[in-house]
Amino acid sequence: MLRSSNSDTIKESSNKVGDTNDDRDYDAIIKQSTTALAEIYRTQHIALLDKRAFALGMKSQFREGLKDAQAMIKYAPDLITGYLRLGDLYLRQGMSRAAIDIYDRGLENLHPPAPPLPLPQQNGETNSSLVADDPKSYYIQLINARKAAVKQHESRIDFIQRLSTELTMNIFMHLPLSAKVICTQVSRIWRTKILRCSVAWRVIICDKSLTTDTSTAVCNLVARNDALGIGSHIRRLVLHCNDFSSENNNMKICQTYLDSMMNLRLTNIQELSISGNNGMGGKGILSCGMMIYKIMCLFFFLVHSIS
Known part of the structure; x- marks a missing residue:
């Protein structure tokens, strides 16, 4: 089952305990309360890991951020949050292929939910654009994130063309001879730049x-x-x-x-x-x-x- 957020889980768990309390079924209260506490801890833990992973990514501390995001998936493989966070951290590092793999893993583990029921309007009619809880929208987020990662993966940036002459010369001069020959075959711009780099030869x-x-x-x-x-x-x-x-x-x-x-x-x-x-x-x-x-x-x- 696809889970979109921790607030829904907490509310659902609390309601179950409350309903059981009215029936004075103490064994059920203990069981439901224990389950609810475990679920609340799990979702709150995931929420905090997500915040920390995001902050670590913003500070370019990607190694630690990736650990938190991977822990999110480990603790809650049925939550979409971990897959989105881990994929985002990979994309921030330019690792689009790794991000695509994570999104594919999420799409495989989180099967698309059934369409939600529309909310009835006051006049008795229904509006398909209004839903009480639309987990499908979170699944679509994962699909859209994968599309963005594929687009980034397929885009090509010619860093040799963008870098300054001094930097390109410094790169070329440290390449082995076989790699220099390959550079002459990449494009006209690469060929011109490396053949004009006297220190490389x-x-x-x-x-x-x-x-x-x-x-x-x-x-x-x-x-x-x-x-x-x-x-x-x-x-x-x-x-x-x-x-x-x-x-x-x-x-x-x-x-x-x-x-x-x-x-x-x-x-x-x-x-x-x-x-x-x-x-x-x-x-x-x-x-x-x-x-x-x-x-x-x-x-x-x-x-x-x-x-």
Whole structure:
């Protein structure tokens, strides 16, 4: 049975005890009084927990507020109050999925009541809009709360677009390389912001922690010669060629980076480290060695040209 408030329960319990008292049925009085006291304690306890949970939520003390709201459902699973309060606290924290689950749990436990009887008017006619006690309205509150939670859950807020440039740069610079690559694929705004964040790309380390797709994506970003390229951001480049999935992929990735250096994409690089083992093969080592030699010659020429 769905319970809407504690006042109705107290009044109902008191009336039962009063009716029994008139009949002088003392055993019934004891039984009904005990039941009424237990019910009054329960509902009053729930009311106080609800007030405290609300106040804790308003002070952003959500952990303690959630404990009170969960206790409300534990003590009175047939009262709607606990489900509404717990769902509201979840929504205040942006946890719309958890709120939906709680509302679903409430709707499952609290079956919809029968339609209430309308109150008769003085002229004997009835008015369906007037009801003595409409528990259905409280059930509808739970349905409406769930609808609001679903709407919030389906809405999307682009926090990267709303945050300041300083904050977004601070976020991007602490992401792992694989996550940075994913950010470039979220939207045009995300892509533009992260590719312009030079501190996010100052150190590039390619090793076995990266998937082939991630390594290839970073290579492509380095090789670009436009605003979407990250070559000019790189200060330190570390290539662990022996950690890649295959020899051909090793060489392709290494040569992409080295080609970018040859084509002056990595204009601000300060440190280059390449490691390998016998798994690379003699041809691969020789190819990388020749490429590095050409880069050294190129930089030697550039330095002397400037001086």
